[in-house]
Amino acid sequence: MYDLIVIGAGPAGLSAALTAYEKGLKKILVVERDKEMGGILNQCIHNGFGLHLFKEELTGPEFAGKFIEKIKETNIEIMLDTMVLKLDENKNIYILNTKGYQKLSAKAIILAMGCRERTRGAIATPGDRGAGVYTAGAAQRYMNMDGYSVGNKVVILGSGDIGLIMARRMTLEGAKVLACVEINPYSAGLRRNIKQCLEDFNIPLYLSHTITDIKCTNNRVSKVIVSKVDEAYNTIKDSEIEIECDTVLLSIGLIPENELSKEANITIDQRTKGPVVYENMETSVEGIFCCGNVVQVHDLADNVALEAKKAALAACKYVLNERTFEREIKVEVNKPISYTVPQKIHLPIDEKLIDISFRTNKILGKCVIKVVNSSGEVICKYPREYVIPAELEKINIPVSLIKDEKNNITIFIEED
């Protein structure tokens, strides 16, 4: 019996395992499906990682390396090339590797499986079905792990960060990136990536546009039709632009990978596609925690690592029987806030502050984020210069302000 099993050795899993070890858990196992630790960071050879956590600019592999080096100095057990096929509510996992298929049990489990990319099917982009359409992350893997480029004349659909990073990467490799096409009136990527990956290379960004047809010649992409859309995302007639290209990269969103969580009957939030969590990153199943992109899609690996620490601390408290709470309250939202993480809060707790993160579904200028208790009183306010969907917003609520709350708190935004 392990004290803790961590599923996934990306930034979330590694940070969680290390924190749990530092806090005194003895028997820790990390299960990773890939042949090495690091997760998706291994293919993220661009820099920009670690600014918050390590106060220096690192590449993805360097960022992962910081954790891997430390882990190697511990007695944390790492199982590589190992897939978890099943997880149950009693904290048993069923793993498969070249040594066999077996069941393992733990006192606590941390889910850190990350996310997957949305595909062409998810947005039902019509047209031919030849080669030349890839998710941006898949193209990144071919490029950075195998050393092959997927094409020469590229159109990027969606403006997620991986797509933007790949726009720059493909350009540096000699490809011509002809356009980045985003259906929303705003970009889905970080502002720094828009600047450094598109603007610096003169790659046009078409906002409120989408690909409405993909044409192939001899079974490879040869052309896309890009159309303007209105506010309801309906295509506007006669707005079509034809772009000759051989490659379409999709960067149209990420989906937390919770197939294992669902098998363990963990409640999933339909808005985040991740587990409903408490302030300590615990799921609806006691003793199963989660962190990173399996919970919600983060902007930065640094924040993933920080969230993982929180999950690990809570897992330690659970294993060591140091929990204090007796009841729970809900965190509700008003539009244009799409969701919050956490969705629930345990009370009473020792912590002084509760971090709440959320995204909006539209751009707001100068505004105030307000937290209201169930009696309708505003208990705290957070002024902001702007709030944009591409950036995860965060507030800290002092626990002292909600310690007597019995039902729920609501978060909303008022524009000035």
Next chain:
Amino acid sequence: MYDVIIIGAGVVGCSTAYWLSQYEMSIAILETHNDVANGTTKANSGCMHAGYDPQPGSLMAKYNVEGSLMAKELCEKLDVPYNNDGSLVLAYNQQDVQTLQELYQRGIQNGVKELYILDEKETRKLEPLLSEKVVGSLYAKTSAIIDPWRYTIALVEVAVENGVDLKLSNEVKAITKENDVFTVTTSKGQYKCRYIINAAGVYSDIVHEMIGEKEFTIIPVRGQYFLLDKSEGEKVHLTLFQCPSKYGKGVAVCPTVHGNMIVGPDAETIQFEDLATTSEVLNYIKERSALTMDCINFKENIRNFAGVRARSDRQDFIIEESKSVKNFYNLAGMASPGLTAACAIGYHVIDWLNTKEKFVKKENYQETRKKVHFKDLSFEEKNEMIAKNPAYGRIICRCEQVTEGEILDCFNSPIPPQSIDGIKRRTNAGMGRCQGGFCGEKVAMILKEKLNIEFNEILLDKEGSNILMNKAKEGDY
């Protein structure tokens, strides 16, 4: 010189090869593409129809019902998935209920067993999530679903084991005949034979006219589909058709043997084999499917595709010797229920050949095939397999839980895959919710190694579908 050349390695050609390979004769199959099951066979609903739909007395009725009865045992022999939970034709008003009666009577005439007219309550008991609009149904218990490409691959694998020569990437260009010997010229070479079986699907009229008179015309009819995630697949248990009415045949909502949900198709007459999907039709299918189930979450769609039915200008299958070319047998016009009928059609080709000369059965021939389906094995069996071959312990496709062992197995089969989609059709790798986003690269690298090809020769599917173009620069830039 072959006794028989089969043109086309779709389900009809491969089923013909499967059955004929049990006889003492030499056979070749000529196929344009680099894999079998790459035309109409790969893009359809996978339904094995019960047989209440075709007009009594038609070839469609005869071969549909016979095929439906043969399929279960055949799928067991071939070790391919087969699921006969049945189908419902849904009625929405009294007119439809009348139509159900007609279908029922037609089914009885065609010899379909286990047909039942159900009222609304009985219907909902079988399929709880139907839309409010449903008032009754025709329940066909013998209706089934299969995996059309695995079925076809299995048929031809056995045929090849029995000595059939499968010539892939051989597009037929010309056919001539001299002294009762046909010469078939393809993109790769020339092959001689005494009999030709034309199973060229959408191109069967063109192939026939390479040597014969115009006797029929193929009118390609495109149908588009949504393939949804398994989360939606859980909502549907039976193949759900809408009652045919003056508004058309409606669209079907069906489970797949892999646990997904498939929604479609429409029917659109087109000029050539155009497999593009269009937003107009996809929207139509979405709207129309709500009559069957209004709770389908199309955000869980993982793939759209189109298939082309090889409908002919006759109302029926064309299963006959060419009137203008002796010893040339047409198996054409294989629109629905072609997939169901294919095994029966292939089974009876020997009857025609035996009117020409007497072919005897081989003393020894294969009928069956066995595959490892790692996912379906018990705990102990999994460990036994891994002990024998550790590659079964490594998952390549996480969504469908396909192991490296299963992927490597298909390179040892009689028809090794030539493309990433070839591996997908054999193992399911890449068929799941991430659509190969994660495993595509791993599969591509296995393919590169096993076929000993360069990176820029790796194909997604057909010729020309190369996935990688350049080597990345080395060093600094």
